[in-house]
Amino acid sequence: MSLHFAALLRRHGLLVAFALFLALVAVQAEAFLTPSNVLDVLRQVSIIGMMALGVTFVVVAGRLDLSVGSMLTLLTVIVVDRTNAFGPGLAILVTLLAGLAAGAWNGLLVGVFRLNALIVTLAMLSFLQGLTLAYSGGSNVNVADGTTWFAAFGRGSLWGIPAPVVIFALSAAVLAFVLKRTRFGRAIFAVGGNETAATYSGIDARLVVFAAYCLSGLTTAIAAIIMGSRVMGAQNTIGQGYELTVLAGVILGGTSLLGGSGSIGRTVLGVAMLGFIQNGLLLMGYPYYVQWLVTWGIIILAVWIDLGAKRGRILA
Amino acid sequence: MTTPILTVAGITKTFPGVRALSDVSFDVRPGEVHALVGENGAGKSTLMKVLAGLHQPDAGRIVHHGREVAIASPLDARTRGILLIHQELSLSPELSVAENIYLGAWPTNRFGILRKRAMREAAAAALEALGCDFGPDVRVGTLSIARQQMVEIARAQAFNANLVIFDEPTASLTEAERAQLFATVAQLRSQGVGIVYISHKMDEIFSITDRITVLRDGTVQGTVETAATDVDSITRMMIGRDLSSYFHRARADFGEETLGIEGLHVPGLVHGVDLSVRAGEVLGLYGLVGAGRSELVEAIFGIRRASAGRMRWRGREIPLPTPRQAVDLGLALVPESRKEQGLVLGLGGRDNITLPHLARFSTLGVMRPGAETRVFDRFRDELSIKTTGPDQPVGLLSGGNQQKFVLAKWLCAEPRLVILDEPTRGIDVGSKSAIHELIAGLAEQGLAVIVISSEMPEVLGVSHRILTMADRRITGSFTGDEMTEETLIGAVSAGPAALPSAAE
Numbered sequence: 001m002s003l004h005f006a007a008l009l010r011r012h013g014l015l016v017a018f019a020l021f022l023a024l025v026a027v028q029a030e031a032f033l034t035p036s037n038v039l040d041v042l043r044q045v046s047i048i049g050m051m052a053l054g055v056t057f058v059v060v061a062g063r064l065d066l067s068v069g070s071m072l073t074l075l076t077v078i079v080v081d082r083t084n085a086f087g088p089g090l091a092i093l094v095t096l097l098a099g100l101a102a103g104a105w106n107g108l109l110v111g112v113f114r115l116n117a118l119i120v121t122l123a124m125l126s127f128l129q130g131l132t133l134a135y136s137g138g139s140n141v142n143v144a145d146g147t148t149w150f151a152a153f154g155r156g157s158l159w160g161i162p163a164p165v166v167i168f169a170l171s172a173a174v175l176a177f178v179l180k181r182t183r184f185g186r187a188i189f190a191v192g193g194n195e196t197a198a199t200y201s202g203i204d205a206r207l208v209v210f211a212a213y214c215l216s217g218l219t220t221a222i223a224a225i226i227m228g229s230r231v232m233g234a235q236n237t238i239g240q241g242y243e244l245t246v247l248a249g250v251i252l253g254g255t256s257l258l259g260g261s262g263s264i265g266r267t268v269l270g271v272a273m274l275g276f277i278q279n280g281l282l283l284m285g286y287p288y289y290v291q292w293l294v295t296w297g298i299i300i301l302a303v304w305i306d307l308g309a310k311r312g313r314i315l316a
Numbered sequence: 317m318t319t320p321i322l323t324v325a326g327i328t329k330t331f332p333g334v335r336a337l338s339d340v341s342f343d344v345r346p347g348e349v350h351a352l353v354g355e356n357g358a359g360k361s362t363l364m365k366v367l368a369g370l371h372q373p374d375a376g377r378i379v380h381h382g383r384e385v386a387i388a389s390p391l392d393a394r395t396r397g398i399l400l401i402h403q404e405l406s407l408s409p410e411l412s413v414a415e416n417i418y419l420g421a422w423p424t425n426r427f428g429i430l431r432k433r434a435m436r437e438a439a440a441a442a443l444e445a446l447g448c449d450f451g452p453d454v455r456v457g458t459l460s461i462a463r464q465q466m467v468e469i470a471r472a473q474a475f476n477a478n479l480v481i482f483d484e485p486t487a488s489l490t491e492a493e494r495a496q497l498f499a500t501v502a503q504l505r506s507q508g509v510g511i512v513y514i515s516h517k518m519d520e521i522f523s524i525t526d527r528i529t530v531l532r533d534g535t536v537q538g539t540v541e542t543a544a545t546d547v548d549s550i551t552r553m554m555i556g557r558d559l560s561s562y563f564h565r566a567r568a569d570f571g572e573e574t575l576g577i578e579g580l581h582v583p584g585l586v587h588g589v590d591l592s593v594r595a596g597e598v599l600g601l602y603g604l605v606g607a608g609r610s611e612l613v614e615a616i617f618g619i620r621r622a623s624a625g626r627m628r629w630r631g632r633e634i635p636l637p638t639p640r641q642a643v644d645l646g647l648a649l650v651p652e653s654r655k656e657q658g659l660v661l662g663l664g665g666r667d668n669i670t671l672p673h674l675a676r677f678s679t680l681g682v683m684r685p686g687a688e689t690r691v692f693d694r695f696r697d698e699l700s701i702k703t704t705g706p707d708q709p710v711g712l713l714s715g716g717n718q719q720k721f722v723l724a725k726w727l728c729a730e731p732r733l734v735i736l737d738e739p740t741r742g743i744d745v746g747s748k749s750a751i752h753e754l755i756a757g758l759a760e761q762g763l764a765v766i767v768i769s770s771e772m773p774e775v776l777g778v779s780h781r782i783l784t785m786a787d788r789r790i791t792g793s794f795t796g797d798e799m800t801e802e803t804l805i806g807a808v809s810a811g812p813a814a815l816p817s818a819a820e
Contacts (some may be wrong), residue, residue, distance in 0.1 A: 182681050183674040190671055193660035199619065199673040200657045201725070202643035260662045 014254075014305060025280035032283050039162060045249075045275035046164035047072075047223045047230075048242065049268060052249045053175050054103075054219030056267045057212040059250055061180070062192035063110055063117040065213065067124035068220045068246055071102050072239030074132040075224030080141045080234045088150035095223045102128065103217020104210070111209030119314075125243065132236055142233035146167050154230025164226045171222065176264035183315025188212060193260030248295060249274050252302045274298070320345050321384060321479050321510040322367070322398075327376035329362055332581050336362040338534045340376070344479060344510035349501060351521045351542070352514045354531035355716075355744030363531070364481055367512070368400040370395040374456030381478075391420065397478040401485060409457030414439035416456050417471045442474040446500055454472045462493035469500055472509075480504060481512040486520060487741065490604045491805075498524050516744060517771075518547045526708045530554055555746045563777025564752050566759035570780075571595030572631065574733050574764035575647075577616060580625035583719055585611040587788045589625075593733065593764045598755060600779030601768045603808050608788035610652055613735045617642045617649045630732065643672045648726035652737040652768075654715070658722040665703050665721050666692040668710055673729045695724035699750075716747040723754065733764040740774060752778055772801055784808050 025035045051068050058065045075095050082091035101126075109120045121212060156163040179185040190198040191205045198205055228234055253270025255262025277298065278291040329337040337359045354360050367378070369387040372605045377384050380396060382781035387393050393400070407416045415422070417439045439452035445455040448466050450771050456464060459753045465485060472480045482501070486494045501524060505511060513525055521528060522542060530537040530553040537553045577591040586608050593599045599619040601609050614620045616627075618638045627634055629645055637645060651657035659668050670677045670688050677688050692706045699720040703713060719739070726734060736755065740748040755778050759765050769775045775782055782799050784807035792807035 128431070181683055181685075183678045183683060184681065186667065186671070186674055186683060188668070189663060190660050193662040194656070196657050197660050199639060200617075200651050202638075202640040202647065203671070203674075204638075204640060260660065 014252075014302065018277075021277065021280065025284060029280070029283035032280060036104035037279070037283075039160075039165065041167075041275045041279045042165045042272070043277070045271050046162075047227050048245050048249060049168050049271040049273070050164075050171060050223040050226065051216075051220050051242065052267050052271050053264060054216035055173055055213075055246050056250050056253075056255055056262060056264055057175075057179065057188055058117075058216050059247075059255050059257060060192045060259060061188045061209055061212045062195065062210060062264045063212065064117065064247075065106065065216050066120050066243045066247070067102070067106060068120040068216065069129060069239045069241060069243035070125045070128040070132065071099065071217065071220045072224050072227065072242055073234070073236065074102070074128045074135065075099050075221050076228045076231075076234040077132055077136050077141060077236070079225050079228040080143055080232075081136070081147065081304050083150050084144050084229070088148055090223055091150070095225055096218065099217040099219075099221025099224070100214055101217070102118075103214040103220070106217070107210035107213030110213060111206045114206075136234075136236055139238065140233060140235045143228070150229055151232060152229065153226050154228070154232075159191070164230065166193040167222065167226060170233045171219065172264055172268050175219075179264055184208075184211065189260060191259075206258070245274065245295070248299045248302075251299060254302070254305075257303070270302075318345050318347075320379075322383065322396065323377075323379040324363075324367070325377045325379070327363070327366060327373045327378070329371060329373050330514055336534050337366070337373070337614060340530045340531070340534070340536050342536060342539055344512055346478070346508045346510055347505050348527065349505055349511045349513050349525045351525040351528040352531065353516070353521060353528060353550065353554060355746055358531040358554070358744075359534040360531055361483075362534075364400060364483060364514065366769055367393070367398060367479075367481060369398075388672035392714075394421070394475060394477075396769075397476060398481070399472040399475065399477040399479070400481045401465065401472070402483055407456050407464055407467060409455070411451065411456060413443070413450065413454050413459075413467050413470075414452035415458055416467055417442065417474050419471075421475075430641075438474055439470065442470040445473055446470055447501065460493075461488050462490070462496070462654055465489075465497065466500070469504075472504070477509060479510045481514070483514045484516070486515065486517065488605060490606070494520075505631070518550065521550075522547065551745055554744070563773070564749075564816070565757045565778055565780070566596070566598055566756035568596075569760070570597050570778055571762060573628065575616070576628035578628075579611070580615055580622055580628045582611060582615045582620050582622050584790060585620065586615055586622070588669060589790055591783065591790070593763050593766055595732075595764050596759050598759045598767060598780050600782040601766060601785060602770075602772070602775045602804050603781055603785035605770060607785040607808065609785050611788070612785070613649060613737060613766065613768065617647060617735070619649075642804070645783045646730070646732035648672075648729075648731035648734045650722055650726050650734065650736045650739055652741070654718050654722050658725075659710050659718060662709050664705070664707035665696070665701065665710055665713075665724075668721050669695060669725045669728055672725060676729060691728050695720075695728060699724060701724040716743045719743055719747065719751070723751075731763065733766070734758055735768075737765045737768045738770065739767065740769070740771070748774075772804060775804070776801070 007042050031037050046265050050262055051072065055065050055068060075098055079091050080097040082094050106121055106124055109115045110117045137217055153163055153167065158166050179188065186206045187198070187203050190201065190203055191208045195205050227238065249271035251257065251270065252273055253266030274295065277294060281294060282288070323343040327337050327340045340359070340363060352360050352363070362371060366373050367387065367700045369392050371391045378387060385396065387396065387398070393550045408419065413435045418435055423435050425431055426665050436452050443450070443452060446466060446469060448463070450459065450463060456467060459467070481484065485497060489497060497626055501511060514685065515521055516677050527539055528542055528545065528550060529539040530550060532554060572595055573592055574595050575593050577589060580586055580589045603609050611620060613620045618636065618641065621637055625636060627636055655661060660671065666688050669692055673714045677684055689706055695701065703717065710718055739751050755765055755767060767775065767778055776799055780800070781793065782804065783790050784804055786808045794803055
């Protein structure tokens with residue numbers, strides 16, 4: 001009882017701090033809480049957020065995915081290049097399949113062959129970087145036809161809401177349902193919480209982990225489609241460092257790296273907090289690099305709080 | 317009368333919402349083995365943690381060697397000569413025996429360099445004093461559980477402990493190892509060390525302790541001389557009522573064979589086992605720790621892959637199942653370790669109960685929370701589980717309540733065969749007899765039941781037939797009058813498994 005309360009307080013502590021930050025920035029920079037800026041921030045976080053949705057499944061299942069950054073790069077290059085070759089429809093299909101395949105490869109190694117997730121996905125990060133360069137030959141690609149409907153995903157809008165935000169919100173809603181309400185979601189929690197007990201309950205942990213990575217590949221593919229459409233091109237470094245920002249969003253939301261707890265709602269919140277903090281710092285006139293330093297502090301704080309909650313539970 | 321080493325007076329400890337200890341007083345004299353007994357949740361662990369410096373009491377006094385003290389931390393406790401031998405051993409498997417004995421208090425010279433030789437010699441002396449058959453340089457991870465426990469006791473010896481607290485020390489020991497442990501306890505006692513001995517096993521308590529203090533609901537029910545009491549009165553003090561029949565055997569009314577196993581072989585773990593159990597029958601599986609009993613049932617359930625073996629299920633020959641197939645056939649395995657194998661501690665009771673049966677509680681992959689909650693409510697009432705609600709993480713519950721959730725999880729889908737691996741390990745007398753009744757009830761409903769137990773009275777009390785295992789083989793099958801302590805012991809010690817001989 002009281003433990004829940006304490007944990008709740010800790011979680012709310014972070015929220016209260018965030019609210020204070022929002023107020024502070026709003027006073028200093030009038031533009032901050034205007035609808036157009038808020039939508040802008042949401043649009044900016046939607047790519048990171050999209051990736052974080054899939055990564056949340058992986059993390060709740062007690063694993064990690066550090067390959068999503070370079071996966072985003074490769075898939076963005078693919079979607080742009082294939083749009084030039086086949087047109088957007090087929091390009092999108094190919095990209096989704098490629099994302100699924102990359103995720104499945106991770107899932108095979110981590111889930112089925114039980115290799116260490118950190119090592120496997122770090123190696124995958126490097127591998128996909130190489131693959132990107134091999135594919136693109138080292139040059140940047142651009143969408144040749146400026147009038148294609150492919151532009152809609154990154155640049156369009158629906159009732160005044162940017163398309164990336166709409167896609168992110170819909171995906172978040174669907175995946176929140178999947179994680180919370182379905183058999184698959186329940187199995188993810190069980191495997192992340194206690195893999196042995198899940199196995200004794202007849203759940204095939206290998207398959208569950210495999211599926212989580214596939215999902216992570218799929219959400220990264222959707223993120224790549226948004227990215228390619230927004231930039232209408234792709235550089236070979238476009239997703240560099242994204243894996244850490246994604247993980248930061250997931251952790252900041254309060255999903256535990258130990259697995260077995262977390263939610264899509266929290267991840268959305270975590271990613272949004274990161275976005276508003278970075279935007280706020282920029283509006284207050286701090287140089288660009290400051291947001292990286294602050295992000296570090298926030299992540300440490302979030303992990304600390306998570307650990308504190310766990311420790312309390314163990315001692316009781 | 318000698319002055320006590322330790323006197324505890326009026327200790328009270330409250331956790332948010334629970335009064336764990338209320339005005340608890342007792343004392344330990346030098347050279348005394350003092351038993352601390354009580355049902356799960358009676359406050360034994362909390363009291364022990366107070367003495368070991370892990371918890372600070374809210375009120376009350378602790379007098380150690382005639383002086384009132386506050387035990388600030390485990391290290392502080394150790395410095396004062398108070399040592400706790402944990403139920404789950406607290407050793408570093410990668411370090412040597414000597415390094416473990418001095419864990420956290422390594423002797424160093426003035427440059428902070430480890431004085432390895434001095435440490436080694438002191439450790440060797442402590443091991444020798446206890447008659448251990450291994451040296452200080454062995455890596456702890458390579459030792460058996462019993463020997464690891466000796467390392468912890470050697471720690472007490474090396475630090476000249478004057479008060480040693482044993483928490484369920486025999487839970488994972490074989491018969492022979494247990495005898496050796498008792499010899500060690502006797503030795504510490506003859507050195508004038510005071511010993512607090514926490515156990516659920518009445519035979520142990522009556523064979524090695526001098527006095528018994530009974531806790532119930534956080535209060536002391538009384539302290540009595542062991543020689544002046546008996547099991548029944550202690551049990552009454554513990555649970556506050558009479559236990560009319562400690563064991564309850566199901567009516568013998570058997571149907572067709574439910575499960576038949578032939579030539580089951582798991583390389584290195586199970587050798588050529590045949591087994592058959594009928595509807596309505598309780599089959600006991602007795603053997604020492606390491607005999608291969610758990611491995612056998614894990615292979616039947618598909619958790620371990622067998623290299624050979626045939627299975628008949630309700631009259632039909634079937635391939636050996638995966639765990640998923642086993643559950644769907646109607647097998648249920650209540651595993652040995654509820655925390656590691658039985659439950660997802662972070663999830664609520666409801667989600668744990670339905671975990672093996674997600675298909676049954678979902679439509680097109682979507683869970684039906686209403687149906688889940690109904691089954692949760694049913695079992696909470698039937699098994700009288702104490703929990704605040706379906707979402708309370710089961711990790712926060714007591715051992716007995718956790719075990720009930722493990723049972724609920726396996727009973728809710730109406731299995732045909734229930735395998736229980738050490739179902740009463742580490743739980744209190746009251747819950748034990750409830751589980752024995754449950755076993756009998758299942759058999760009388762026509763289920764086949766296999767019970768693995770290391771407790772002789774339990775196996776003898778609940779089974780219709782007993783198979784003995786030793787050295788990963790079946791060594792005997794006994795029914796009716798053949799089922800006696802002597803025949804079982806004979807059958808499990810006949811095999812070459814026979815015990816690592818006690819050091820004499």
